[in-house]
Amino acid sequence: MIMTGQDPRLAARATLDRLWAPGCRFLGTETAILAGAMSWVSERHLVSAISNAGGFGVIACGAMTPERLEEEIVATQGLTDRNFGVNLITMHPELDRLVDVCVAHKVGHVVLAGGVPSGATIKRVRDGGARAIGFAPALALGKRLVKLGIEALVIEGSEAGGHVGPVSLNVLAQEILPHIHDVPVFVAGGLARGDAVLGYLEQGAAGAQLGTLFAASTESIAHEAFKKAFVRANARDAVTSSQLDERFPVIPVRGLSNRGTRRFMAHQAETLQRFQNGEVSREDAQLEIEHFWAGALRRAVIEGDVEEGSVMAGQSVGMVKAVRPVAEILHDLVEQAVDALVAREARTGHPADREITAG
Template identity: 65%
Template sequence: MAAYTKTSALMARGCEFLGTEYAILCGAMSWVSERNLVSAISNAGGFGVIACGAMTPELLDAEIAGTKALTAKPFGVNLITMHPQLFDLIEVCKKHGVGHVVLAGGIPPKGSVEAIKAGGAKVICFAPTLALGKKLLRSGADALVIEGMEAGGHIGPVSTSVLAQEILPNLAADNLVFVAGGIGRGELIAGYLEMGAAGVQLGTRFACASESIAHAAFKKAFFRASARDAIASVQVDPRLPVIPVRALRNKGTEEFTAKQLEVARLLDEGVVDMGAAQLEIEHFWAGALRRAVIDGDVESGSVMAGQSVGMVTKEEPVVDIIAELMTESEAALSNRGAVAA
């Protein structure tokens, strides 16, 4: 096995926290981050994360059991904070002894962090700002992920490079902070590690791995795409706060605009309240993403991808992707040492 001395030294804190060989998490991608990809990433030394998304507790129960049948290595579960059965899902994680739970999609509701920790799991939260990162840590989060707008799927308004400069110098020395969004090569991983990151999270690079169950047409759409093809959705009504989603431009992005107008009308008419309106939007994305990932409908489905999609050019095993990232990172760190000498 290749030795990545310098990279491993910088990843040591993250690896100890995750219980892995490499501090590389796979971002939770609905319909993609399921038992096959998650177990492959964990077996290759990384940290796979099940995307619970809109799953029921029963479905999550089966998915965790299926993943445990494929790997004895650590893996996590990503839960959406607005899920109406969040606390039931937390109980499912507790039942299976899941070691790490990632809370995404908003500020964790009261009691959720405590419920997860009561089950013995570590809590990882997304922090879009320095102030919120500090608040989440005070509230019990064991680690943070800072994810920039270059990422695929739901995104914030700030780039990864800016978030890293704002948050890592302030929090990384005393806390575990993982960096995500737009990472496609190991040289960038090296840079964030040098800034104090405990590790990194990637989604787009893993979406087309050999072990990914994504439809062949979905993967081909990635191979054809360039960075500028991965665009963020547009909010059409300021009264309806919708988290932007980055996906490859197609008919589905146009259909989302129409969906927003429909939901805004229902909100105006009092047919739904704001919470129900936001869930309606989430259900739209879940269905559109499934059509693309599972059915291969890359025209009207949602082909969620980050701007690093241009670096995804072929289908390859997870173990090769991780080895390439680590080799690139190690070479970058070694070259800097040679220059300094």
């Protein structure tokens, strides 16, 4: 029967569930919260914890060999019977073998990141029975990926941690959400509250991808010093790496400012001077700049060197106030969205969901 006048929170939760239903259906989850894939962090323990709590964990393959990825997938399956995905870098020299590993172990979703995946790779994923997810930093590319067969998109703003593009999520959402309806679109970048996620759901997003909150969770294997750096940080502390000379491009990476980031600027200046003096070739100078951060992420995450290592974090790091369990983080995200809907009803007098079907 149809019941009216229900508890405002029940009505609000029904509205939330309706809004992110497309994302939940696609992921096969209770909440349409997709975890960002973070190298050295998104491994079996964190991934399984997120999935077990009702979200969607994602293994960060990064530079893993096919054999190493297989080990991580099997270990994760031993910790959860719920859905999770694997993030593959499209530039990996053994991409096809990595896809085959995912398919062989019946991974349900493969996220193709770090470049534009080819139609052949997307077909390989889908023919193997997995769902293919891609990243769209612009509307034109999003439309192109859908035509190539991508089944869901992530639009990630520059507020995110790690490797980022130049456009904020606020702008990407306005550019893309009104125009792509054929596949679910997940928003990402700078998200740390359920009410913010709700705003994008109401604009047409199917769900959201979060990383920084989970990197500092109890289940994250990141070093305690790494997590404490997140708790101490403000949003303005998460900055992108700077480029001194356009002849030597630097891929923007957002992380916490520290001695390492300051030394990187000095290293670029010294290398540029050596190039101008004819001491090194342009190619060697570029390599020296690129190799500066080699191993720096592992030093920060695993070894806890948060002064010289690369402490990748999104601007949402300013909202990380404590190291908390994943289940608590997901619970709070839901409650914040529900609170926002209830507060709106109180302001406007319009219930979040006027009718609830009771079975």
